[in-house]
Amino acid sequence: MSWFQFATRHRASIASLVVLVFPLVMPFTALAVNILIYGLYALGFNLVYGYLGLLSFGHAALFGTGAYLCGIAIVHFALPWYAAIALGILGGLLMAALIGVLAIRTRGIYFAMVTMALSQCVYYLFYQAVDWTGGENGLRGINVRVIDIFGIKLNFINPLTRYYVIAAFVIAAFFVLSRILASPFGAVIEAVRENETRAKASGYDATVTRLITFVLSGGFCGLAGALQALHLSIVPIEILHYDTSGVVVMIALLGGMGTFFGPMIGAAAFLLLENLVSVWTVHWQLIVGAVFMICVLFFPAGIWGTLISRGKP
Amino acid sequence: MAGLSLDLIALQLFAGLALGAIYVLFAIGLSLIFGMLTVVNFAHGAFYMVGAYVGVYILMLGGDFWICLIAVPLLVGLFGVAVERVLIRPLYGRGIDYPLLLTFGLSYVMVEFVRIAFGKTGFPFDTPEILQGAVNIGVGYFPLYRLFVIGATATVLLALWLFLEKTSFGLIIRAGARDPQIVRVLGVDVARVWLIVFGIGTAIAGFAGLLAAPLQGVIPEMGGTILAEAFVVTVVGGMGSIGGAVLAGLLVGVVVSMTSLFAPEMAKVSIFALMAVVLIIRPQGFFGRAGLMS
Numbered sequence: 001m002s003w004f005q006f007a008t009r010h011r012a013s014i015a016s017l018v019v020l021v022f023p024l025v026m027p028f029t030a031l032a033v034n035i036l037i038y039g040l041y042a043l044g045f046n047l048v049y050g051y052l053g054l055l056s057f058g059h060a061a062l063f064g065t066g067a068y069l070c071g072i073a074i075v076h077f078a079l080p081w082y083a084a085i086a087l088g089i090l091g092g093l094l095m096a097a098l099i100g101v102l103a104i105r106t107r108g109i110y111f112a113m114v115t116m117a118l119s120q121c122v123y124y125l126f127y128q129a130v131d132w133t134g135g136e137n138g139l140r141g142i143n144v145r146v147i148d149i150f151g152i153k154l155n156f157i158n159p160l161t162r163y164y165v166i167a168a169f170v171i172a173a174f175f176v177l178s179r180i181l182a183s184p185f186g187a188v189i190e191a192v193r194e195n196e197t198r199a200k201a202s203g204y205d206a207t208v209t210r211l212i213t214f215v216l217s218g219g220f221c222g223l224a225g226a227l228q229a230l231h232l233s234i235v236p237i238e239i240l241h242y243d244t245s246g247v248v249v250m251i252a253l254l255g256g257m258g259t260f261f262g263p264m265i266g267a268a269a270f271l272l273l274e275n276l277v278s279v280w281t282v283h284w285q286l287i288v289g290a291v292f293m294i295c296v297l298f299f300p301a302g303i304w305g306t307l308i309s310r311g312k313p
Numbered sequence: 314m315a316g317l318s319l320d321l322i323a324l325q326l327f328a329g330l331a332l333g334a335i336y337v338l339f340a341i342g343l344s345l346i347f348g349m350l351t352v353v354n355f356a357h358g359a360f361y362m363v364g365a366y367v368g369v370y371i372l373m374l375g376g377d378f379w380i381c382l383i384a385v386p387l388l389v390g391l392f393g394v395a396v397e398r399v400l401i402r403p404l405y406g407r408g409i410d411y412p413l414l415l416t417f418g419l420s421y422v423m424v425e426f427v428r429i430a431f432g433k434t435g436f437p438f439d440t441p442e443i444l445q446g447a448v449n450i451g452v453g454y455f456p457l458y459r460l461f462v463i464g465a466t467a468t469v470l471l472a473l474w475l476f477l478e479k480t481s482f483g484l485i486i487r488a489g490a491r492d493p494q495i496v497r498v499l500g501v502d503v504a505r506v507w508l509i510v511f512g513i514g515t516a517i518a519g520f521a522g523l524l525a526a527p528l529q530g531v532i533p534e535m536g537g538t539i540l541a542e543a544f545v546v547t548v549v550g551g552m553g554s555i556g557g558a559v560l561a562g563l564l565v566g567v568v569v570s571m572t573s574l575f576a577p578e579m580a581k582v583s584i585f586a587l588m589a590v591v592l593i594i595r596p597q598g599f600f601g602r603a604g605l606m607s
Contacts, residue, residue: 055410055413102589102592102593103592105592105593105596106548106592106596108409109347109351109353109409109410109413109552110548110552112353112410112413113353113544113547113548114544114548114588114592116540116541116544117541117542117544117545117548117585117588118585118588118589120538120541120542120585121582121585121586124581124582124585125582128578128582242537242541246417246421249414249417250418253414283425283428283429285421285422285424285425286421286422286425286426286429288421289418289419289420289421289422289425290418290422292414292417292418292421293400293415293418293419293422296404296411296414296415296418297400297403297404297415300407300411
């Protein structure tokens with residue numbers, strides 16, 4: 001058994017182990033938390049782009065809806081943290097269903113355009129619902145200080161505790177995603193990407209597969225958004241901006257689309273790069289954009305994709 | 314409702330046409346490039362923004378608006394040609410997503426470059442003196458500059474139509490959009506045609522940015538918003554169809570303008586609602602060929 005087969009079989013466990021030791025090698029825990037959250041966001045995005053083969057430019061709507069619903073649950077309804085996270089996931093699922101129903105009527109390049117336009121629409125809707133979302137100022141006051149699990153009180157202010165609370169959700173997401181991909185349905189997702197006609201001829205409904213996959217992706221992104229809301233204790237309106245959709249495309253491509261470890265590696269690489277560059281210039285978008293272009297031109301398989309293309313038999 | 318007379322509605326309709334004219338210019342460039350190169354230019358908004366900034370720079374150097382009208386499309390178009398030659402050409406044949414992703418990265422670089430060169434805050438852009446004021450168009454007074462925008466757009470459309478329909482080069486472009494393989498077999502250098510089409514598309518985007526500058530001011534982020542709205546126009550009109558882009562552009566302009574008269578807070582959302590309706594009823598858009606979407 002080559003290392004590649006071993007890594008594929010135990011992908012969720014390996015990813016979880018890495019996540020558990022990760023803060024020990026990182027200079028700041030805050031950055032490690034960001035990498036976790038954006039990695040999870042990219043994991044959800046990768047399900048649609050990498051495994052299903054549809055390029056979405058509207059994932060900010062899914063991530064942002066998760067964040068806003070989690071925040072609204074805490075600020076306006078004073079719900080406990082776990083209910084807020086559940087609402088965030090639900091929000092991501094519902095928003096994905098709404099956008100998905102419209103967007104999967106189109107294919108290929110149109111899918112990118114329609115998802116982007118619809119997420120822009122979501123941006124305006126949340127922007128205008130000032131009473132609920134705080135509009136331009138963002139939703140403030142999502143103060144969760146203590147995470148209470150069956151009577152055990154964890155101090156969420158402590159950076160390391162916060163990291164491990166969030167990591168628990170990310171690890172759960174690893175196992176769920178790995179299970180989905182290993183299931184017969186996971187095989188159908190890739191079959192639809194590889195050859196739609198053949199998948200249809202085998203009796204699978206390509207449209208329904210696309211919609212379900214998009215909705216599942218919304219669940220992962222909604223969870224990532226909810227965790228982001230708890231982490232930042234504010235939901236800025238920029239979370240729904242087109243840039244948030246773009247960032248996840250960059251992360252997924254940088255890490256290696258359609259690979260299990262790619263999104264996490266991409267998030268780590270992207271955020272470390274952003275962090276390093278912004279130390280010596282405020283114009284980090286210039287460097288990030290240029291690195292992305294170089295990636296598209298010369299390393300379209302991304303970091304992890306390039307590595308495994310050597311490890312594959 | 315005495316305030317809401319027919320005249321007011323007619324005036325608002327004209328305002329919608331002026332706004333729509335900008336969408337039309339933006340979307341035909343996008344459509345032209347897609348129709349020929351099957352590249353969705355995500356940097357189209359950035360070219361639009363650069364057009365406005367080139368205008369600002371020419372005015373700083375002491376030029377006037379009329380010089381801008383000639384120089385801006387020329388310079389932006391040349392820049393577009395360089396981009397196609399250096400960055401996009403290596404990606405042909407590598408899948409339809411890659412040029413899209415590349416132009417997306419490029420838009421970040423272009424916006425950041427403009428921020429470095431001109432600052433983050435943006436500029437007001439004065440309407441040229443001769444075009445200030447309003448004229449009576451029968452139903453009331455209408456800003457002269459907006460009338461000029463409609464006229465300039467019509468001129469560009471007419472020129473483009475004559476170029477595509479009446480010149481032999483236009484014939485090659487139309488043939489190339491239909492079947493590049495055959496055109497290549499007939500001995501035409503298709504790569505050169507694509508280069509020129511990308512140049513024309515981006516030149517029109519720069520021109521649109523310049524025309525929009527006096528209406529909304531000039532900021533580095535001005536291209537992002539219109540890009541999403543232009544995608545609505547292309548989806549509604551049918552991708553790759555120039556006629557569709559014109560009709561849908563004007564329609565979107567009028568819809569925005571009318572909703573801002575009756576329900577101002579819904580103005581931005583209305584065009585996306587329009588897109589949703591079109592996607593449900595006719596997914597390929599007004600003039601799109603059925604099946605092209607899939």
